[in-house]
Amino acid sequence: AQSVAQPEDQVNVAEGNPLTVKCTYSVSGNPYLFWYVQYPNRGLQFLLKYITGDNLVKGSYGFEAEFNKSQTSFHLKKPSALVSDSALYFCAVSPPPTGFQKLVFGTGTRLLVSP
């Protein structure tokens, strides 16, 4: 069965410092991997995706993620955090061959950026 693990319920970081939100996955075949962000009482906003190719993926709002096949990880990173980055972040995998239409989500990581 496909699964996604986000080992940290919450990540705290000071504004201006780099941030990392961790994600590991378990899926057979070559997965599609995604990061989404959710603000209070809102839907999910797409940040970035890995399908194939370069292991370092750049996305919206200065976020990037590195795909590591040997460690089955897809950690989200940003060089300099902003207070406005505080939100709930979800890692998701789309197990082949369902494509983008059936996402398996992690439990989410709350990012808190302090001024």
Added chain:
Amino acid sequence: KAGVTQTPRYLIKTRGQQVTLSCSPISGHRSVSWYQQTPGQGLQFLFEYFSETQRNKGNFPGRFSGRQFSNSRSEMNVSTLELGDSALYLCASSGGQGGTEAFFGQGTRLTVV
């Protein structure tokens, strides 16, 4: 380009009733997926429709059903509501043929009392 639109945004229903939620996908998107989000279970996939056909289904009881119309708009229905059905229901649309990510609506907050 308009995003994914879900109506209504908020809904309060009584146990035993049924409810219908609506989702209008991004223009040109033919795939619509539905997810349930609860504090206890997180985000769970309900089902996905493409060209009016259910193509993928999650592990939910038969009380949860959906359909898609020829204009790609989708509805989901929950019958015989239970307190545990209280959740944020999210709809997402995508191109359906690969190459595009899923875009989510703002959700419908269903409260069952």
